[in-house]
Amino acid sequence: MKIKxxxxxxxxxxxxxxxxxxAFSKNKETTYLRDGISFSIAVGWKAIANDSIGDNxxxxxxxxxxPKATGLITVTWANKIEDPxxxxxxxxxxxxxxxxxxxxxxxxxAVNPDTFAxxxxxxxxxxxxxxxxxxxxxxxxxxxxxKTIIIFLQTGLDDQKINExxxxxxxxxxxxxx
Numbered sequence: 001m002k003i004k005x006x007x008x009x010x011x012x013x014x015x016x017x018x019x020x021x022x023a024f025s026k027n028k029e030t031t032y033l034r035d036g037i038s039f040s041i042a043v044g045w046k047a048i049a050n051d052s053i054g055d056n057x058x059x060x061x062x063x064x065x066x067p068k069a070t071g072l073i074t075v076t077w078a079n080k081i082e083d084p085x086x087x088x089x090x091x092x093x094x095x096x097x098x099x100x101x102x103x104x105x106x107x108x109x110a111v112n113p114d115t116f117a118x119x120x121x122x123x124x125x126x127x128x129x130x131x132x133x134x135x136x137x138x139x140x141x142x143x144x145x146x147k148t149i150i151i152f153l154q155t156g157l158d159d160q161k162i163n164e165x166x167x168x169x170x171x172x173x174x175x176x177x178x
Contacts, residue, residue: 071154
């Protein structure tokens with residue numbers, strides 16, 4: 001009988017501690033959901049854009065906060081099916097002509113098959129220098145049954161480790177439902 005009472009009391013204490021932990025813990029991530037696209041953004045990251053692009057596309061962007069933070073995540077989708085390799089080529093051209101990437105230029109790798117969040121995608125990597133900071137990034141592109149989705153992950157070399165945690169979170173939580 002004493003053992004059963006002890007186990008019951010222990011169970012009640014553990015339950016109370018669990019409830020208190022959930023009730024008083026700070027949310028460590030922000031969940032994003034729109035048009036069937038969902039993912040989580042890590043604590044310390046702030047949405048800087050969350051806008052429609054005309055009637056058939058959407059753009060979300062977040063950056064890591066703090067001094068000299070270089071992390072950038074963008075998720076863009078068009079509500080139509082486009083060729084992922086051509087879509088990446090269009091984004092590469094836009095980036096090459098953007099003033100921020102012109103000096104000393106932006107360099108891209110070849111587009112190759114890859115995976116993102118367990119999905120088959122194509123991707124390419126890029127490197128550049130912005131405001132005397134060397135940056136590298138990866139562009140993923142893929143089709144769902146109704147959308148073409150483009151994801152950019154960019155980091156400075158000095159804060160790769162901290163940014164990679166946020167990139168891993170988006171890879172783990174990304175979902176696209178039609």
